[in-house]
Amino acid sequence: MDIMSTGVIAYYVLMASQKGLFTPILSDKNVSYADPVPQAVILTAIVIGFSTLALMLVTVMKLAKNNPTLETKEIEKNNT
Template sequence: MLEAFIAATIMCGFFGIVLKKNLMMKIIAMDVMSTGVIGYYVLVAARGGLRTPIVLDNQPMAYADPVPQAVILTAIVIGFSIQALMLVGVMKLARDNPTLEISEIEKNNTP
């Protein structure tokens, strides 16, 4: 059931990127899609009954792998920086164009 919700989130983001004509909506759809991908990765990497990898005594037990956590934190930071860069690009386009619709921007910039 959770996999279906995550897949729906990814597909909503994908179709938002493909079908929306407004640049702000495309950026929001890309953020929704990246959230779904991160959620899917967390779902696959999550396992119950594991301990944090801090050794307090010498008892053997199953520890959680810290690498997926580091990858997810890196993905979140990279996604945030890409989103900020896209928003700066949209702000620069908004100075020159009265609208953020792709068809209008193409019309205004076609020689």
């Protein structure tokens, strides 16, 4: 899941980066600005992906602490 998310974010960054666009900071120059909304969406996707990964890691750590085995039938028996 994390690999797919990273791939989608990398693809989006690659497609969104265009030559000649600048960050949306006010200046006297008459230049084209990059749209900040896609950047905010990607940043939000990174934060959501990290929090989901952290939640899954905590769940696996708790499961490993309560059931020190790799046998799924044993884990199901202990948790039902």
